[in-house]
Amino acid sequence: MRNGVDFLADTNVLIYVLEDHPVVKGIIQCSVAVSVITEIELLGKKGISLQEKEEVCSLLDDCELLNFTNEIKKLTIALKQQHTLKTPDAIIVATAKYFGLTLITADKKLKNINGIDVILLDLLQK
Numbered sequence: 001m002r003n004g005v006d007f008l009a010d011t012n013v014l015i016y017v018l019e020d021h022p023v024v025k026g027i028i029q030c031s032v033a034v035s036v037i038t039e040i041e042l043l044g045k046k047g048i049s050l051q052e053k054e055e056v057c058s059l060l061d062d063c064e065l066l067n068f069t070n071e072i073k074k075l076t077i078a079l080k081q082q083h084t085l086k087t088p089d090a091i092i093v094a095t096a097k098y099f100g101l102t103l104i105t106a107d108k109k110l111k112n113i114n115g116i117d118v119i120l121l122d123l124l125q126k
Contacts, residue, residue: 008104011042023121035092036067076093
């Protein structure tokens with residue numbers, strides 16, 4: 001755990017929070033960190049409205065933002081050599097691994113990566 005942070009949230013988790021999906025209700029009470037990649041993915045959405053941007057920024061203000069480092073870059077490269085991952089996913093996984101945080105995600109393919117703990121959201125949960 002890093003500075004009282006409970007989890008590193010994947011981008012999809014924050015999308016579900018913004019959509020008020022019932023599966024993430026308990027997560028809102030947790031102390032959550034996010035990778036800078038999540039910030040880029042959320043705010044870099046083509047055609048994002050001012051209201052959406054404000055909602056995303058408000059949510060991100062409640063998270064600890066973890067920046068990309070040289071160590072995370074090295075872990076990302078190693079993960080991409082070992083697994084079939086998109087670069088943003090590899091960076092998020094590498095960030096969780098580097099900081100020793102449990103990754104919370106809805107992305108099933110991230111469940112089986114060695115060296116990190118993953119909590120997989122059940123999107124069918126009501």
